[in-house]
Amino acid sequence: MQFLKSCKYNLSKLSFIFFITFCVFFSFSVEVSAQKKYTVVLDAGHGGKDSGNIGNGYREKKIALQVALDVGRELLTAKDINVVYTRKKDVFVELHNRAKIANSKKADLFVSIHCDAFTKESPHGASTFVLGLSGNKENLEIARKENAAILYEDNYQQNYDYDPNSPESVIGLSVLQDENLDNSLGIASIVQENFVSLKRNNRRVKQANFLVLRETVMPSVLIELGFLTNKAEGRFLNTRSGQIKMAKAIAKAIKKYIQGVKLNDVNNAVAVTKKKPTPKITKPIVKKTPPKKTETKEVVVAKKEIKRTPKKIVVKAPVKKSPKVKKKAISVVEFKVQIAASKKYLDESNFNFKGLKNVESMFIDDYYKYYYGNTSDFLEIKKVLTKVRKTGYKDAWVVAFKDGQRITIKEALKNR
Template sequence: MQTKPKYILVFLVVTFITSLTSYAPLHAQDDKFVVVLDAGHGGGDSGNVGNGHSEKNIALKVTLEVGKALEKNPDIKVIYTRKTDVFVELYERANIANKADADLFVSIHCNAHNSQASGTETFVLGEKNTARNFDVAKRENEVIFLEDNYEENYAGFDPSSPESTIAIGIEQEVYVEQSIILARKIEDNFIGKAKRKSRGLKQASLLVIRNTYMPSVLVEVGFLTNKREGAYLNTKSGQSKMAASIKDAIIAYKKELDLNVGNHIVGSENEAITANSSETMIYEGVTFKVQIAASYKELEAKSYNFKGLSDITRQKEGNMYKYFSGKTSDYNKIKKLQSTAKSNGYSDAFIIAIKAGEKIDLDQVLKSTPKAKTASKSKTASN
């Protein structure tokens, strides 16, 4: 009878050790870079069938190949919204990514048009819908009509209404900058590595990425309605080249975040006013900063972490940390600080404007009248 407590003690020790060893890999996995891959359409939703090709099947094959390649990287965890020919609701695709606390969401599709249009396109969420972009958004969003209770799930959203599509970008707004960085890398790879025609980076109001809380893109790998492009995408070779381009872009995006805090940041492309060193240009109530970096890494807001730049501040938005240099209401002064940041290697550093604690549109600020004061000049000038 005395041996029974010993057996119990041994069992408890073994159980405790087993629990520690099983917990370790799970904990380590939490530190991985999580990529959710979404193969468009599926099941009863075939997508487009240009020239007899199947979008749902081609999208799935490309997606699985991207995932297979990414899974070879021990620092990356891949999650799929579907791995077989099944129908997944648009809102559920976003839920999968959010529940996984993913770092990236990549949705893969094939394009269609009533002409022989060709080329790749990568979309990020935005309100800048051209007529063509709205057509793409309308086609992709109309999938909701295949879902049960779509009116409840999408709060009366109407894919045919431009007004509805304008209103859906709020959740993704904080991640648009990083989404654009990834989208550009994907399109650059389509051109440089896959040797395909690119139609560029686009913005459209797409339901599948509206509720994801991480950088998200929708990739159109080409037009099935184009005879040559459709045939190419229906081949193993074509699918492999497109998959490799997407995979390499994701790897490059991750490395850029890991190495430092990324220099390639998207900012205002229309900073119309040129700074004049002889003047101050004070915009009362407005604070200007230079955004120099964005990263998932939390760094000390110290000069030595940012190549000697001064007055560093840090702000967390979602899972992302943004880093700034400078803080002033003088637009000319912030332009000088932007120039300094660029000369120190932050080539895409850009200016942001803040009012009452909220980020506001820089272009709108610059359209208002500043309180300008010309610097004092010498009074000894001769007559």
């Protein structure tokens, strides 16, 4: 009897140990499977023989490097973020190689850090740039100065089809990052919000043609921490406390962005179209359904014909067989031109869309996206794009949809 009690006790103890071990292993397995590493490439602008701007004696290359390293330290506190630097010391890295580092690492995000400058002392504040065509003279000038770093490269003519001193080159750059623009705008907005919380002057999210952004194939932003040519701001950015504050704001934004990307991955919600009330300018879909009375008459006639013909040959099964119905399962790829994105709903009552008619609206990832044109012919949509840009939408680009979901242009062309 004592032996049985002992066995029962030992079995209970073993079961308990097994249960605890299983729980620990299971929770560990779930955690590991849920932990996807997101690679963030931090690019400290300039470096080595390229000092960047030296407003009020403060060197852009040193401040950018220190802030980039501080951002990296903050990000490494997150288990799901892997940090890669384009430079960790005062060395010169060619612009195309900075992008190559990000592309080779298959990065999920590229963040380039810089400091601004101007001919006058008054301009101040932080801004975040995404890639895009823009006619704004101020943005073009900032892009020209940052892109001028290629002049420090030995054979830049071989690496780029670009002249940093030519306005035509700046304006003529093609947007190769259309697929990533939405996410780039998303992270840029969060960065600016965090800068505002530090009571920095908000110079907002802007678009400009930075070569380092053009060469990357993932969502990317270029941050101008502030103006070194402004004495107060230059002094702030040159202090360790100022650098740490800006770095924490950037790191916090990146973590928030990654968290959003993770939620989309978990919920399988990549480019999910959440349709809000359709704008008035969208083409109304009118379905012409024949009246029910007509259908009834046809049925009656059919019955009479069957009664009058005793031969069964009149009603033949082949008439009802329609093999063409199976073709409905084929998915159609649609190309559209995106002309705008806004947090606010726009329609003809508050926006004229530069005279464009039949503009379509979709609510995607918390933004109202506005599209013009709809065709399965890629060459045709390129003509539409040319027309749209002539109306004034210089930043418009082509997007593709399949079964109501956004897909890449490459994927769309494969399905043609």
